[in-house]
Amino acid sequence: MSDHFADRLLAAIDEKDSPVCVGLDPVFERLPDELRDDDVVGVEQTGMINLFCMEVIRIVAPIVPAVKIQSAYFEAYGSVGVDLYFELVEFARDFGLIVIGDVKRSDIGSTAEAYADGHMLGISAPDAITVNGYFGADGLKPFVDTAADAGKGVFVLVRTSNPSAATIQDFADASGKKFYEHIAEQVAEIGSGEGLIGGSGYSCVGAVVGATYPDEARRLREIMPQQIFLVPGYGAQGASANDCAAAFKPDGTVRPGSPKSGAIVNASRSVIYAFNRDEYAGMDWKKAVEKAAQKFADDIRRAVIK
């Protein structure tokens, strides 16, 4: 198997026939009753969070090719949480999952190198991380170079899924080009550099493109033909499977007969906290997570194939 990140991710998507990713955003107060002891406070809560995340990983591993671990919820517990984050990266990989570390780091070049060291290298490092492109090419370079050298991936924030995204990212020039399109052009250019494109035709430099803005996603698909899109916003944030389908490449197939390619859709809260949703009321929490993960994967698969 190629050790290029895009090739590995697309192969894993093909193997599971499922272009989706489950996000681990563990919040203590939302854990299942049977795992949560409300008398436990502070870093001691990480024990229960660990049990919860390990169980979710076991449940979703047969269904999805990848998990995305949100660093913020671990950093909330200081260094103990950071340890747990890296332990869970290894745990998920032992289940054959591709692991995306959602860290959204960025800085000037010399400092970005230190972030790349800490988050992309070493045995506990995830297969890919998310980064913020606000510093431009020299801020991205250390992450991209590390990705190329180590067979890792980088997803650059282009269009985020939150309500305020438009107030910042829709800032447009005289020709009507928007700021996120400007970022996308730079990502496409940086991502097409020597040695960055895998056998699949996709780059190890991908883009985060929120599903909550499908028209924007279609336009971005044209600007960034070689980028894999990591697509947040499905479920709890309100995007439908059809909205998500806009992020896939209409003409891009990994192998004849396979569905549209070039994107992986993430759902976090709607899957990992499924047991709190009315439609799964009364169901064992693990069963609810499994059902929600299957429904999520089926939903996206159907929207992408049609």
Next chain:
Amino acid sequence: MSDHFADRLLAAIDEKDSPVCVGLDPVFERLPDELRDDDVVGVEQTGMINLFCMEVIRIVAPIVPAVKIQSAYFEAYGSVGVDLYFELVEFARDFGLIVIGDVKRSDIGSTAEAYADGHMLGISAPDAITVNGYFGADGLKPFVDTAADAGKGVFVLVRTSNPSAATIQDFADASGKKFYEHIAEQVAEIGSGEGLIGGSGYSCVGAVVGATYPDEARRLREIMPQQIFLVPGYGAQGASANDCAAAFKPDGTVRPGSPKSGAIVNASRSVIYAFNRDEYAGMDWKKAVEKAAQKFADDIRRAVIK
């Protein structure tokens, strides 16, 4: 003393008569020979980094009002480094210093809350952190709310100091307004919210404005009259003291007779690695750091007063 961050920072600047901040960006390979054992690899290096940082803090504490600790260089060592980062925050505060945690975090609202918890609350949390504004108002809100509640500060990236900054941040609309000015307008608006302005007239929501672009800094000073500017770029990145002076408010004085106010200039590598510079050749490394810190403070003071 007011527990508002801007008031505390300006009082500390007044007390030391020194609107500067020393940045701790510790890289093992650059430590003084007498502290560095090149046979030591991996996390064991953090012991020497700790000694170095503690010594730098002791040396600069009588000279400067604040230190900025760059999280990336600690995260490079995983959770052990993260522990050290928070230990150094406490250590610096014990010397009466204001501590800025340079973490540049950002995410959608629910996740930003977790970052705010981890980086702004608890006894080891710094007095202020840097954040990235790319998500817009809802992504900034948890940081701003936490700052208001806890007497902390937030510095939003507006104009960064690196060479590629212009390729991203100079993207302009039909009227010629640039993207970083658009971000600045939002920072000014968000930062003027209820309860955010201290007795000094400055907000607990500040801005990062690189000194390497003085013309831009002057324009940003107009857009953001109530923001304290955290100004990187002096020294190793090439900005002069006069370049830095552009970030100060010409008409803003904290008290009659005081110099221009509203900014704090950061220098990292040019001070903490002063012993590697020709002008301090042969000098004891601690003496070199002290001399460089004094020279830096004098240099900025002179440029700001004139």
